[in-house]
Amino acid sequence: MHRNKTAKLMVMKRNLPITPIVLMRATVAQSYAVFWKNIESNLVEVVSRNTVIDTTPMVSTTTTITPPIIMESKPSPPPRSVDSIYQGCSDTKLCFGSPEGCIQKADCQGIVTVFVAGDEYTFEVQATGSPKYVAAALSMDSKMGDDSAMECVQNNGRITLHASWTYPRTEPYVNRNDSPQNILTPLASSFVDGKLYCRFRRDTVSTVKGITFDLANKQYNLMIVAGSTMKDENRVGFHDKVYVATGSPMALSVVGTAAGPSKLLLKLHGCFMVAAWIGSASLGILLARYFRQTWVGKRFGGKDIWFAYHRIFMVATWLFTIIGFILILIEVGGYATTGDNPHAITGLVTVILCFIQPIVATIFLAVYLQKAELPNWTVYILAAFVAFHVIMHLILSLTVCVADGRITKGRVNVFPMKDMMGHTRQASAIDRDADAPYSSFRKLLLGVYAPIIVILAIVVICLVALAPIVQTYNNVSEVLNNAVANNGTNK
Incomplete structure (x- = not known):
């Protein structure tokens, strides 16, 4: 069934x-x-x-x-909150900050914004790193001096707003008594997590030091500066944290991100000075000090080999120094010192006493210049150059001492500096006819020294030309980290 x-x-x-x-x-x-x-x-x-x-x-x-x-990879962290000062920078207000490109990433060391509503001009300023003050200024050019400044100052948690006037490279540098204070109206302020912030309104038309500032009808260079000290109760100190100005005058009603000035001349100055004093000067000095009795009998351009190349390197040193000095004079509009950093002073000594100046100290001081934007670890590269340079001099000096013990009393292999400065001496027949002992070893050391010095010079030149290289490195690291995180999420 x-x-x-x-x-x-x-x-x-x-x-x-x-x-x-x-x-x-x-x-x-x-x-x-x-x-x-x-x-x-x-x-x-x-x-x-x-x-x-x-x-x-x-x-x-x-x-x-x-x-x-x-999942093997951890989820991406939630996006960090963005300061309100960055909101609207692309569509409702004018923003300008330092370093370059910081507004897009919302991590400026100093920033100023201008929001225009009818005939009202509202400014915001902010700086990081626990500054004593952050200030914005309206200028006729991109240089400090003869500017109407607006200061946001904090002292033990108390924040005050002041108008002031700046002077170009002369005392008192900045003075609040030369500017009317009623042209500014404070709106908000804060000092949180090392960030000093002020929001205020400025009169559309105001007169400071006999100059009329018409925000609606005139164009100005916009400046943002910040510093860690005060000269006294009424004067801000040197802008050691932030100092940058827009590259050209602009209307404050423009919306978007303002561009800074070109740094081409500044970078060229640094590159020429590095090429002069790390590259050519080092080689020229070494040749004159230890190779006068090497390549005996061989000539270049009618001169002994050592002298021909020594002259080439020292002329290049002088030429690069003069070019670098002219470029920086054009960049800053004349000779000027920079706060407490004596780089400008030692640099002037470099030009005046071109061949006997203290080259190392001057280059080291340049690392800490605000405008240079060099990473602090550049000092270690320069220290490596100094150590290598000294070690090579010691080795070559020992070689000379050993060689002097093996030759006759009348033969001289190393010469005091006075001989290299133009004093003549009679060379013996042995000097003219044969290389000094250990010439092959000295040539080997020169073959090691020259490329390493060139590489060090190129590295420092790249740091100067690509500055701020730390910012570039952070950008690349951020892109790589995002790529890794996205790859892990898609698994």
């Missing part, structure tokens, strides 16, 4: 139209990092509207739930 029912059922199913059977799989997420995949449904028969449905029970399948999968 059981067999007949089965056969009858099979005959009935042959008369039915063929319909597809669907198995569904799903993925269910519990959290960002934990989820289940390949959860299967029961078999589902898909039929059309006119299909006769067979009510014969289907064979059921067993569904197994796979254990949760833990």
Whole structure:
């Protein structure tokens, strides 16, 4: 009896139209990092509207739930909150900050914004690093001096707003008494997590030191400066944290991000000075000090080899120094010192006493110049240069001492500096006819010294030309980290 029912059922199913059977799989997420995949449904028969449905029970399948999968990479951290001062920089207000490109990343060391609503001009200033003051200024050019400044000053948590006037490289440098204070109206201020912030309104038209500042109808260079000290209760100190101005005058009603000035001349100055005093001067001095009795009998341009190349390197040193000095004079608009850093003073000594100036100290001081934007670890590269230079001099000096013990008393292999400055002496026949002992070893040392010095000079030149290189490195690191995080998320 059981067999007949089965056969009858099979005959009935042959008369039915063929319909597809669907198995569904799903993925269910519990959290960002934990989820289940390949959860299967029961078999589902898909039929059309006119299909006769067979009510014969289907064979059921067993569904197994796979254990949760833990992602190997951690989820990306939530985006950090952005200071309100950066909101609207692309569409509602004018923004200018330092260093270059910081506004897009919302991490400026100093920033000024201008929001225009009708005839009202609202300014915001902010600086990081626990400054004593942050100030914005309206200037006729990109240089400090003869500017109407607006100071946001904090003292033991108390924040005050002041208008002041700046003077170009002369005392008192900045003075609040020369500017009316009622042209500014404070709106908000804060000092949180080392960030000093002020928001205030400035009169559309004001007169300071006999000069009319018309924000609606005139264009100005916008400056942002910040410093860590005060000269006294009424004067801010040197802007050792931030100092930058827009590259050209602009209307304050413009919306978007303002561009800073070109740094081409500043970078060229640094590159020429490095090429002069790390590159060519080092080689020229070494040749004159230790190689006067090497390549004897060989000439270049009618002169002994050592002297020909010594002269080439020292002329290059002088030429690069003069070019670098002219470039920086053009950049700053004349000779000027920079706060407490004596780089400008020692640099002037470099030009006046071109061949006997203290080259190392001057280059070291340049690392800490605000405008140079060099990473602090540049000092270690310069220290490596000094150490290598000294070690080579010691080795060559020892070589000379050993050589002097093996030659006759009348033969001289090393010369005092007075001989290299133009005093003549009579060379013996041995001097003219043969290389001094250990000449091959000295040539080997020169072969090691020259390329290393060139490489060090190129590295420092690249740091100067690509500054701020730390910012570039951070940008690249951020891109790589985002790429790694995205790759882990997509697994």
